[in-house]
Amino acid sequence: MRNKCLRGLSILALLAASLVAPAGAASPEPSEDARAIVEALVACGTRHSLSSWTDTKRGVGCGRDVVVRRLEAVENESGKRMRVVVDKFETSAPRTKNVPVPMENIYAILPGTDPALERTAFVVSGHYDSMPSDIMDPATDAPGADDDASGTAVSILAARALAPTRARAALVFAAVAGEEQGLLGGKRLLEWLTKQGYTVGGMITCDIVGATNGSPDRRVRVFSEGGPDGIDSPGRQMARLVEEINGEDKVRLVFRLDRFGRGGDHRPFVEAGLPAVRFTEPLEDYRHEHQTPRVENGIEYGDLVKFMDFDFVAKTAAVVQKTLAEMANAPAPPRKATLGGAVTPSAVVFLESEWDAERAGFEILWRETTEARWSVLRTIDTGNRTSPSSTFEETLSSISTDNHYFAARSVGKNGKKSIAVPAVAAARRPPA
Ligand SMILES: [Zn+2]
Structure with a gap:
């Protein structure tokens, strides 16, 4: 019975294969x-x-x-x-x-x-x-x-x-x-x-x-x-x-x-x-x-x-x-990522992005200033948002702006990730 079934299946599979790839035209x-x-x-x-x-x-x-x-x-x-x-x-x-x-x-x-x-x-x-x-x-x-x-x-x-x-x-x-x-x-x-x-x-x-x-x-x-x-x-x-x-x-x-x-x-x-x-x-x-x-x-x-x-x-x-x-299946990266919270004990990441119904959220990435690769610091779930709000703010408690590099990227509901956008400090004049 099992054999017969398998044989039946393999004939079907052969038929299906012949539909997509006619004999002699195999890739x-x-x-x-x-x-x-x-x-x-x-x-x-x-x-x-x-x-x-x-x-x-x-x-x-x-x-x-x-x-x-x-x-x-x-x-x-x-x-x-x-x-x-x-x-x-x-x-x-x-x-x-x-x-x-x-x-x-x-x-x-x-x-x-x-x-x-x-x-x-x-x-x-x-x-x-x-x-x-x-x-x-x-x-x-x-x-x-x-x-x-x-x-x-x-x-x-x-x-x-x-x-x-x-x-x-x-x-x-x-x-x-x-x-x-x-x-x-x-x-x-x-x-x-x-x-x-x-x-x-x-x-x-x-x-x-x-x-x-x-x-x-x-x-x-x-x-x-x-x-x-x-x-x-x-x-x-x-x-x-x-x-x-x-x-x-x-x-x-x-x-x-x-x-x-x-x-x-x-x-x-x-x-x-x-x-x-x-x-x-x-x-x-x-x-x-x-x-x-x-x-x-x-x-x-x-x-x-x-x-x-x-x-x-x-x-x-x-x-x-x-x-x-x-x-090509990931959401667009954030349009802009800004790092705030300088001279305070907690860094703040501000994100601006286009509305995308397929975006599940964002990942805040970080790495030691001596490191080559990013790690995920935090995941922000925005998948249940229904309004096309395009700005987000995330406070990183007790994390200094000074000891790491930071970035953000989009994550799709399909799990695909965009390239990272570095979170850089807004230009300001250092105190004298
Ligand atoms: Zn060449």
Whole structure:
């Protein structure tokens, strides 16, 4: 009887599976998918931003076609709920000899479901352009498997994984050009989002996320800058949340904007005061980055597929997916957190926030001034409030303003948490 039942169930399960995934159309493993994407991009020979946009076999236009084909397939699978945009623009910089040149970014947008958050975008981006040893050379082979076909693959994998899901806020999966020419595509991505009326709730650039180079530590590094005081910034708050969502065994926080002497597409977002971080592999081998493929004194140079670790690419995509899904379902962070109670024995935290019916409340966070990570000091339940009151005040009895840093964040009825907003003292002149 039991067997018969199970058999009946398994036939039903097979039937159900055949409805969503017809035979022969099974989704590939993410690591195999990552390999296929990277190999297709590398097959373009070079994806230098000043190479041909019209040659379908060689050049940056060939790279664009690979990305567009992939994302359009996801768009179709999603029943067009996801929307693919090819953003053509003109730009100039020292690395275009200050001459205006054409560029193209590609975005896949998954609209948010909640009118309160649908104009907030959570963004992942990789750059699909590449370079040989000479940044101004658009002709020589520049495979760019790791830098940054790997990050481009992560955007596509994340788009595919999240397309069937629903989130309160919008998700944007980007592949941009012009990174090596001076972060031109990243700057454009921010301009485009702003022009479309989006507020950036969080941005991740995945740049060089394709190799582990024998590193015993296989965690993806998350770079975040410290802000004007060197201590906190929206990016730093986001980095802490990325770690909290994924675990210390999956991500390694690095409290720096970027690696020494290097840049990335999160920078324009950071400079605009937005929460943005950079994901990079645990240990880089500079013989495989920004190098024309060649052998010199028995050493092989070049950014080649054979140096890649596609399991790591897939794991990085999983971290990105989890992060975006959590952040895009959380209530908006408090608009403002202010710390009062200076020169008294008790600190007071004042919060201002937008009304959100899905918010359960807030958490007051604190940490020792020597600590890197927040702890929850107090939970404020506002879930039963029915009026759209947007200010809250919490007195922290017998806790001095001076011995800790404080912050606050929103918590949703679904348990999702926003990034933290530091509670800073209102500016006042110190007594003489
Ligand atoms: Zn790069």
